[in-house]
Amino acid sequence: LAKTTQPISMDSYEGQEVNITCSHNNIATNDYITWYQQFPSQGPRFIIQGYKTKVTNEVASLFIPADRKSSTLSLPRVSLSDTAVYYCLVGDIGSGNTGKLIFGQGTTLQVKP
């Protein structure tokens, strides 16, 4: 499973757009990029997953450049309730997938009023 690097922490203000970038230089051809969100004392929650270009859902957007060595999670107009830890994970979800996930330290996002 490819190693990922993301900032330890970020600050933002309510209403702003937040972009969290993750580096994954050793991403393999079959690897997908997945982001999870975790609130204190709760289990992580799946946010979004993508392979290339752009993916958007009701919560966030995921931008992946052509070389796929990085990805950016974009949270539009954050609110105080978006304060959480965000994890970037990279792995092969094709055949033989064991479902093993490697969670790094994640990025702690603090949204201020």
Add this chain to the structure above:
Amino acid sequence: DGGITQSPKYLFRKEGQNVTLSCEQNLNHDAMYWYRQDPGQGLRLIYYSQIVNDFQKGDIAEGYSVSREKKESFPLTVTSAQKNPTAFYLCASSTTRLSSYEQYFGPGTRLTVT
């Protein structure tokens, strides 16, 4: 409601005692996982199971044991051999179908051993 339940939410034990953490899911998922989380750290995989009666060690299996006798249940036993058992324990489940990396997590059990 479909989901994963873990009980209890808080658990206190004396050093030297084995303790079993419960994890039940009604999502009809084949795969189940146990993670450990220490303060300020990410999750680390303890054990996982992709099918009933089969399970594999994760990255930090020493001092832990599991069983998977039913699809819905994946209990974790923290044995006295685990040197530092105090942590937040998370159970998760997922389908094993292709093109899915979404794991559903339970609310967690916070274990304190003194």
